[in-house]
Amino acid sequence: MDAGLLAWGRAVKRRGGKIPPLWYFTDAARLADPLPVIRRLPRGLCGVVFRHDTAPGRLALGRRIAALCRERRLYLVVAGDARLAATLHAGLHLRGGRRGVLRLPCLVTASVHNAVELARARRAGAMLLFISPVNATKSHAGAQVLGAAGWRRLARLAPRGHRAALGGIDGRSIRALGQGCAAAGAIEAFYFNV
Template sequence: MPTRHARTPALPTLWLMTDPRMGEAMWPAIERLPRGAGVIFRHYGVAGRRTLYERVRRIARRRGLVLVLAGTPVQARGWRADGVHGGAAGAARIRTMGAHDAAELVRAWRRGAHCVLLSPVFATRSHAGAAGLGRVRFGLLARQSRVPVVALGGMDPARARGLPAYGWAGIDAFL
């Protein structure tokens, strides 16, 4: 269930990160999300990206999902997204950013992120070979953050339990 944080609009605690590797499995994954969950649309460089986004947007509106576009704030406004994901400066109703260490957490807060997706918590297929932060390091970093932290990387509901995180995000967990 989304809640309001001190400086954010309605901010989901559960996020689906889209990925071209999801293929047609993306559609039932979006349909299964609970009302108020978020979708971060990341299909970078994919032919027909805007058409694909519009299909996701229609589903998100019908299902009461928050839809954030990985891109620029100008693009997110033009595409009628609820927010923007990424490092470009600019105002957005919801602004999410990724981080992998303490310096990137600070950078995200300074750039106006409403929440930070801290990753990878655990080993993940999307970043094969990358070492995960693990529960302890994730916890230490999350507790330092001035904005809500969402756990990403090898996440599922069981792994999210007990983490000092505002919420969690995933790709494969929804397939």
């Protein structure tokens, strides 16, 4: 795991707050089996966003991930699928701030790329807003990036404590966002030689 990002996450956690500061976003194209990474995530410091949308055996994999997250005291949210989130007793991650079909009494997070999506995610009750992409990322190759200044501009529209960063995040890039960033999501920054 990126040592700088881990140190940043620990510093944010010491400031308080219930929601974990570090979030691992699964990516079936880059790592079909995310379980080895999840097994090594620091307890109580991390959350997992389960995104394996089209993976074969998604439900079975989701159940294994949910059990592992409970065992390791890691938060779990399911991207874009309220029914699967309910089945796994997990939170829900909204893409583009779009509300899920079901209202769940759980943690709701969202990825947002502009002010419209941010407002939509807030109306949907998202507690953590992953403003992205901050930097160039393999997940969204060619997407226009916000950069640190663009992230801060958009973050001003979100309540303090709800602002998160996503997209090309590592130990160096997270520090450029300043104290207003409450959480960070990443993919490769969490890899442990898997």
